[in-house]
Amino acid sequence: MISFDSLPGNTALKSSLRNALSGRFPQTVLLSGDDPDGLKTLSCVLAAAILCESGGPRPCGTCLSCRKAEQGVHPDLMMIDAGDEELKVDLARRIKAENAIVPNDGARRVTVICHAQNLNPMAQNALLKELEEPPGYAFFILAAEQPDALLQTVRSRCTKFALAPAGAAVSDEEAAALLAPYLAAVAAQREERMMLAALALEKTPRRTLMGVLGILQAALRDAVFFAKALPQPPLQPALETEARALARTVPASRLLAVYDWIGELIGRIGRNAAAAAVTCALTSDVYRICFL
Numbered sequence: 463m464i465s466f467d468s469l470p471g472n473t474a475l476k477s478s479l480r481n482a483l484s485g486r487f488p489q490t491v492l493l494s495g496d497d498p499d500g501l502k503t504l505s506c507v508l509a510a511a512i513l514c515e516s517g518g519p520r521p522c523g524t525c526l527s528c529r530k531a532e533q534g535v536h537p538d539l540m541m542i543d544a545g546d547e548e549l550k551v552d553l554a555r556r557i558k559a560e561n562a563i564v565p566n567d568g569a570r571r572v573t574v575i576c577h578a579q580n581l582n583p584m585a586q587n588a589l590l591k592e593l594e595e596p597p598g599y600a601f602f603i604l605a606a607e608q609p610d611a612l613l614q615t616v617r618s619r620c621t622k623f624a625l626a627p628a629g630a631a632v633s634d635e636e637a638a639a640l641l642a643p644y645l646a647a648v649a650a651q652r653e654e655r656m657m658l659a660a661l662a663l664e665k666t667p668r669r670t671l672m673g674v675l676g677i678l679q680a681a682l683r684d685a686v687f688f689a690k691a692l693p694q695p696p697l698q699p700a701l702e703t704e705a706r707a708l709a710r711t712v713p714a715s716r717l718l719a720v721y722d723w724i725g726e727l728i729g730r731i732g733r734n735a736a737a738a739a740v741t742c743a744l745t746s747d748v749y750r751i752c753f754l
């Protein structure tokens with residue numbers, strides 16, 4: 463049955479997609495990540511969710527639309543996966559022509575372009591207007607392993623979501639066990655305890671660490687919601703106690719600054735930052751952002 467559970471890990475990402483689906487979902491989305499299989503799986507789930515006819519959480523997995531999407535026979539779902547081939551302007555024209563026709567089955571039509579970085583510049587330019595002002599029923603999912611290879615004009619028209627790196631999938635429980643001592647140390651304003659906890663984090667393999675830090679961001683987001691007393695179920699229930707403690711000692715604006723800083727750190731680890739730099743970033747830098 464098609465569902466967000468088809469993709470392992472990525473808890474925070476799936477949660478933001480579910481939130482987005484419960485409101486006005488953006489018509490043009492750029493999914494990025496280094497795992498082509500994960501990207502394709504998530505693109506299919508997302509396309510099914512956009513097309514799903516259920517009134518509840520989508521994709522429901524059981525309605526006729528979800529079953530057609532899962533079997534790859536939905537008439538309003540155009541799935542383009544040409545592997546490593548260059549995607550040329552005639553494809554862009556075909557996409558435009560398809561999207562000029564109103565949907566067959568329901569109220570929406572979805573075009574998924576896997577390996578979107580293979581769209582050549584001419585094809586991207588031909589799609590620009592379509593991406594900027596799609597017909598009300600048309601949705602686009604661009605899945606790209608190298609999103610930076612797309613033209614800036616294309617990227618700027620898309621709402622962006624990123625998958626955790628392949629191999630970074632870590633269970634919420636494992637991540638919580640690693641992160642709880644760290645978050646408790648921050649909440650207690652104890653820099654030397656933060657250092658000890660960060661040293662333990664530093665020993666995890668790089669890709670796992672990136673996944674763990676993604677979960678740290680989700681816990682920080684929870685702490686922001688707690689600090690602002692916004693009613694929202696926590697993204698990371700296993701770290702709720704620590705997030706609440708953090709919300710009592712660190713103001714929401716500083717928690718948001720830490721959230722951004724962890725995002726920057728994940729990028730640096732992806733670019734092979736030294737382990738010592740990670741510990742320093744999680745210790746003195748986070749301490750300074752929170753308390754000085």
Ligand SMILES: [Zn+2]
Pocket residue numbers: 514515516521522523524525526527528
């Ligand atoms: Zn459904």
